[in-house]
Amino acid sequence: MKSNVVLMTILTCYFVVLGTVYTVWNLIDHGNVEWAGSTAIILSGGLTGFIAYYLAKTRKAQGGELIEDRLDSDIDDGDPELGEFSPWSWWPIVLAGAASLVVLGLALGFNFWISFLSIPLLIVAVVGWTYEYYRGYFAR
Structure with a gap:
């Protein structure tokens, strides 16, 4: 989960910087803001920021390191009981x-x-x- 937090944080920074560059470039080149592209890119940064924040808070609430993050863990360590399913059910x-x-x-x-x-x-x-x-x- 730590890698997901880092990835989403990097994407947040990327989208915010890209949105700023895109908006400034349009102001310099055309003299006005192209609202559809600027809004979409900046809101993409906000979305990835929300996801990064949620994943970071979830990781902290679960005690930090998960089984998937440990290098010495086996596949069976993270195999939870998923529930009871009826394969015959129509x-x-x-x-x-x-x-x-x-x-x-x-x-x-x-x-x-x-x-x-x-x-x-x-x-x-x-x-x-x-x-x-x-x-x-x-x-x-």
């Missing part, structure tokens, strides 16, 4: 299809009937995925 596919139909109905403008008819399917998919361990073969 509910995520049903949920993705229902959500895409809702968004499709909204995106097509006046075809709200697609969204209207697919909202019940969306609700059934969310409830089915939530309660899949409470019924059937894998009930607890």
